[in-house]
Amino acid sequence: MTAAAPPDPHTRRHLTWDGCFNVRDLGGLGRHAPGAFVRADSVEKLTAAGWAAAHAHGVRTVLDLRNDDERGTDAAPRPDGITTVRLPLDGIEDTAFWEPWSTDWRWGTPLHYRPFLDHFPERVAATAEALAAAAPGGVAFHCAAGRDRTGLVSLLLLSLAGATPEEIAADYALSEARMTPVFTALGRAEEVARLAAAYRSHATSPYAEMLKVARRFDGAAYLAAAGVPGTTVAALRARATGQPRG
Secondary structure, rough: OOOOOOOOHHHHHEEEOOOOOOEEEEEOOOOOOOOOEEEEOOOOHOHHHHHHHHHOEEEEEEEEEEOHHHHHOOOOOOOOEEEEEEEOOOOOHHHHHHHHHHOOOOOHHHHHHHHHHHHHHHHHHHHHHHHOOOOOEEEEOOOOOOOOHHHHHHHHHHHHHOOHHHHHHHHOOOOOHHHHHHHHHHOOOOHHHHHHHHHHOOOOOOOHHHHHHHHHOOHHHHHHHHHHHHHHHHHHHHHHOOOOOO
């Protein structure tokens, strides 16, 4: 029987930012501190009220994981005091890696995470370094839907904060219920039904596949192997857990 995600005990983590549909604070999972990191779908859609809510939550840095061709015009001006860092995660120029995934049902699921992590350690390392070096305050990181690239970064941060594989998988699974409005806004509503049917046909689920990934992932060991200095790993963990930087 396919593993099902347990009820989420942290419903307070869901945030209401007008214009976005898939926003939640990672605080409360493992030792992750509330307000340190927020995962989101594209903040480009935020209204003025949405940006005000993000700022009120303590966000002072936005890390945009999207590729250059995904970016458009902000629906409302970004407030003073919020810095945007743009660092594409995908590496789409590596066509030899990406082209086979274009027709693979596993794209858009955690089944592509391990191949990605193995193939692009330098990109994950750069993302970790950017997160560790962000200015004081909360950091919101996002892609387009707030599910997969954002899910990879969440996997890393939650692993460093001592979250259990079950917590990591349950957090990933929370995005599925929010994909219909996200992909409708992106003009790709059909993708939700396509992926749901693919999961059913392979007798699996977002929770089950993310659980497999999380059980085999150690964020600190991965970053060390990717060449990230131990001081940077320690700084990122301290930031995620709300500890003073040493």
